[in-house]
Amino acid sequence: MKKSAYQQMGDEVKILINEAKVRNNLNDEGLAKKIGMPLPTLRNRKCNPGRFRMDDIWLIEQLAGRPLRGETSQ
Structure with a gap:
């Protein structure tokens, strides 16, 4: 079964987070401190990526060194 655009974007956010963590060791x-977010909030939003705010995504993009891929072509 094909994932919805929302699910695909959630997966992309999770990948971006992992790339930011790896790139910055x-x-x-540590990631929560870098983006100014309480650790429990980060963990909650990692489980529910749609809850991230745009300013949080922007900070994570800066740490990952790339923009969030928004392609949801089917």
Whole structure:
């Protein structure tokens, strides 16, 4: 079964987060500090990527060194 555009974008956010962590040698705690977010909030939003705000995504993009891929072509 094909994923919805919403699910695909959620997967892209998760990939972006992992890339930011790897590129900057961070764990969840370090990433949360870098973007100014409480650790429990980061963990909650990682499970529900649609809850990230645009300013949070922008900061994560800066750490990952690339923009969020928005392609949801089917």
